[in-house]
Amino acid sequence: MTRLDPALWLDRPGMGKLFDALEAAADATRVVGGAVRDGLLGRPVADVDFATRLRPDDASARLRRAGIKVVPTGLSHGTITAVLAGRPYQITTLRIDAETFGRHARVVFTDDWQADAARRDFTVNAMFARALGGEVSDFYGGLEDLRRRIVRFIGEPEARIAEDSLRILRFFRFAAQLDFGMDPAGLKACAARARDLLSLSRERIREELLKLLSARDPVPATQAMLAHGILTPILPEATDLPRLARLVAAEARAEAAPHPLRRLAALLPEDPALARALGSRLRLSRKDSARLEAALTAGPVPRDPRVLAYARGAEAAIDRLLLTDDPRAPAWLPRLADWKRPQLPVSGRDLIALGLAPGPEVSRRLKAVEARWVAAGFPEDREAALALARTELETA
Numbered sequence: 001m002t003r004l005d006p007a008l009w010l011d012r013p014g015m016g017k018l019f020d021a022l023e024a025a026a027d028a029t030r031v032v033g034g035a036v037r038d039g040l041l042g043r044p045v046a047d048v049d050f051a052t053r054l055r056p057d058d059a060s061a062r063l064r065r066a067g068i069k070v071v072p073t074g075l076s077h078g079t080i081t082a083v084l085a086g087r088p089y090q091i092t093t094l095r096i097d098a099e100t101f102g103r104h105a106r107v108v109f110t111d112d113w114q115a116d117a118a119r120r121d122f123t124v125n126a127m128f129a130r131a132l133g134g135e136v137s138d139f140y141g142g143l144e145d146l147r148r149r150i151v152r153f154i155g156e157p158e159a160r161i162a163e164d165s166l167r168i169l170r171f172f173r174f175a176a177q178l179d180f181g182m183d184p185a186g187l188k189a190c191a192a193r194a195r196d197l198l199s200l201s202r203e204r205i206r207e208e209l210l211k212l213l214s215a216r217d218p219v220p221a222t223q224a225m226l227a228h229g230i231l232t233p234i235l236p237e238a239t240d241l242p243r244l245a246r247l248v249a250a251e252a253r254a255e256a257a258p259h260p261l262r263r264l265a266a267l268l269p270e271d272p273a274l275a276r277a278l279g280s281r282l283r284l285s286r287k288d289s290a291r292l293e294a295a296l297t298a299g300p301v302p303r304d305p306r307v308l309a310y311a312r313g314a315e316a317a318i319d320r321l322l323l324t325d326d327p328r329a330p331a332w333l334p335r336l337a338d339w340k341r342p343q344l345p346v347s348g349r350d351l352i353a354l355g356l357a358p359g360p361e362v363s364r365r366l367k368a369v370e371a372r373w374v375a376a377g378f379p380e381d382r383e384a385a386l387a388l389a390r391t392e393l394e395t396a
Contacts, residue, residue, distance in 0.1 A: 014084035157189030165196035265295035
């Protein structure tokens with residue numbers, strides 16, 4: 001019997017109290033999904049989710065009696081969230097899907113661990129571990145697929161995709177995040193049903209794509225998506241795989257943290273208008289849309305990258321250094337990471353004091369002084385800035 005060290009979750013604050021409330025000693029509650037998978041892979045275990053035989057109302061009442069805060073996350077689907085020391089833990093009653101309606105389902109609660117595992121997406125995500133002993137339950141070959149390093153659907157892939165088309169994107173996302181290969185049958189089914197992605201909300205598409213692009217190396221999974229037409233229905237402009245590969249290599253050389261928007265930009269043509277359109281299509285925030293637009297604005301990075309950072313922000317300068325595979329990136333990235341946008345040490349009042357007549361000309365000349373100050377390397381000394389102002393005012 002394969003066993004995980006239960007210290008992976010037992011050492012967390014309040015966990016003993018939670019397990020007492022949910023009868024973990026009697027095997028009413030087990031750890032499930034990503035925590036089991038990552039623990040078996042020897043990876044850090046971040047989120048810990050639980051499956052339980054207890055019904056949602058019963059589990060909620062038990063937790064509250066134990067003094068644990070409970071949030072009714074999705075009672076109709078059997079999910080509640082316990083909050084321990086400020087951290088959320090999802091607890092879901094064992095269930096089967098009686099009917100499915102796209103991403104939604106009418107569920108029936110059950111006591112059968114295997115029946116619950118059968119409704120999950122991939123074999124590597126469908127394993128349970130005893131909460132106190134760590135013994136692993138694997139009904140669909142997840143352990144073998146971890147050994148083979150492959151993502152595989154539970155059951156017939158096309159049928160599982162028909163139940164929930166988001167599983168197409170999750171298939172590639174888990175392959176990227178785990179650095180696994182993809183089961184050929186699953187890949188074929190994803191290609192056959194790629195247009196099903198059009199039924200998904202833009203927010204769901206954005207979330208999965210950005211998670212995929214956040215992986216250490218998203219190139220193999222993205223290559224498979226492009227080769228099988230997965231992105232065509234939802235992001236047909238994203239085709240530049242070689243540029244993405246160059247960016248990933250540039251990030252590694254510069255020891256730069258990957259960013260999914262930068263990597264999305266690498267796949268796209270350099271067109272600020274396209275960035276604005278995608279911002280709307282993917283429901284990006286204003287900040288993220290602006291970052292994507294800056295990344296897709298063509299042109300070399302200035303001799304002093306702070307000039308670009310001053311105009312568009314430090315993130316924009318970092319993105320462009322990496323997207324253009326600029327050899328200066330390793331030296332400049334640490335400086336830009338801590339860079340604070342300086343303030344011009346002179347104002348319109350100073351220009352008036354130097355003899356410029358009040359009026360609209362003050363604003364225009366102040367911008368010209370600012371341009372000189374930026375070109376001079378942002379001197380902090382006020383006298384140096386005033387000297388630049390005098391030079392500007394002396395020009396006709």
